[in-house]
Amino acid sequence: MSRTVKAYIGATIYDGQNLFEKHALMVGSDGQVSVQPQGALPQGCPRVAMDGGVIAPGFVDLQVNGGGGVMFNDDQSINALRSIAEAHATTGTCAILPTLITDTPEKTSAAIKAVEAAIAEKLPGIIGIHLEGPHLSIARKGAHDPNLIRAMTEDDLALMLDAAERIANVMVTVAPENTTLAQIKTMADAGIIVSLGHTDADLETCHAAFDAGARCVTHLFNAMSQLGNREPGLVGATLSRPEVYAGLIADAIHVHPDTMRIALAAKPKSERIFLVTDAMATAGSAIDRFSINGRDVFRKNQRLTLADGTLAGADLTMPRAVEVMMEAVGDDLSQAIKRATSTPVDLLREPGSLGGFSGMFPAVQYLKKGSSRPVVLS
Known part of the structure; x- marks a missing residue:
């Protein structure tokens, strides 16, 4: 490791896999980090005392429709992606899949091109694209515009395949009703x-889609067939398949x-x-x-809704989500942070060094309970 410039002490440390108590985060002059027992620090090493809290990798979010006052559906440009x-990044998320919700073929193509250009420019934080x-x-459209929902054509499929050749991480949310098993x-x-x-x-249809290669489910429980006594739906299929994320x-x-607690208890490999x-x-x-596709969305009481009350995305930060998992659902600290770091990274085709301390900016952050603004340490 390079010459150490400082050691952060007094916080619990999670490095993406393991939880450390009474250890120090060593930060080198080149930004590289390591974890060492606090009692083994070099003599004279500058120390920064933290007031409890946790030091963790930057978060990875695979479903981000917008931020900074910008919706990706409204502006498919590098400047929009940067914003x-x-x-x-101000809430601790170091890597995102910008997400385009249901829109026209022209905007879908423009979104793919914008992400490809952003990655070519090495724009911090952009690691791929999610096409939701x-x-x-239409039966489970949520806030998506029903006038734009349609079956996947061969041209649509060709566009997806071309995107996957040029962008390492492409995620596509589909319904089996409008996508064939062959597609x-x-x-x-x-x-x-x-x-x-x-x-x-x-x-049965959901199991067939998983067998065909679907590996994931988008926002579990929301906008999908529910777990019923005679028909388990997508929720039941997801909870019964260990390999599905x-x-x-x-x-x-x-x-x-x-x-959420019931789902974690029911699902094999709930991690x-x-x-x-x-x-x-x-x-x-x-x-x-x-607005989304010309429809107003209102922010009130930590909710985002259309005029008719339909939820339209979430007014949520990753630190808050981690806090909910720990305090309301029962996750321990390491599992809750893992769900926002190394678990989503496991889905990526090219994860690079994300999910641990060697990831992209901000690679390492300090979080305290109740704060939605982590402090970047390197």
Whole structure:
């Protein structure tokens, strides 16, 4: 390691895999870090005493619709991506999949090109793209515009495959009602993260989609067929498949804490449930309203809703989601942070060094209970 410039002590340390007590985070002059027992610090090493809290890797969010007053659906440009990424960096998220919700083919193509250009410029925080729609179910549309929802065509599939050749991490949310099993298999074989969401499909159909290559579920419990006594739906299929990952909006609004707790108890490999913010333009911003496809969304009481009360994304930060998982759901510290760091990274085709202390800016952060603004340490 390079010459150490300081050692952070007095906080619990989580490095992406392990939890350390009574250890120090050693930060080198080149920004490299390591964890050492506090009693083994070099003599004369400058120390920074932290008042409890936790030192952790930067968060990774695979569902980010906007931030900093900007919606990706409104502006598919590098400048928009920069504003969104910078807004999420202020809340401790170092890497995002900018997410385009259901829109026109022209905007879908523009979004792919913008992300490709941002990655080519090495824009901090942009690691790929998430296309949430338009191949969804109108029956479970949520805040998506039903006029733009449609079946996947061969041209749509070709666009996805081309994107996967040029962008390492491409995630696509689809409903089996508007996507064939052959299309799901083709996308999965090309390295695309196929996620089921906004679907009313039954258990058998969902299992078939997983068998075809779908590996994930978008915002578990929300906008999908529910667990019933005779028909388990997508929720039941997800909880019964150990290999399937699932994003979770842990704001205690989209999903009740007891429901989250039951899901963790029911699912084999429950560590594959990871946190997403489903953030909108409000993230990192004081705005109280914005629009999606010409429809107003209102921010009030930590909720984002359309005029009819339909939830439209979440007014949530990753630190708050981690806090909810610990205090309301029952996760321990390491598991809650893992759901926002190394677990989503496991889904990526090219994770690089994300999820641990050698990740992208901000690689290491300091969090205290109740704070939505972590302090970047390196």
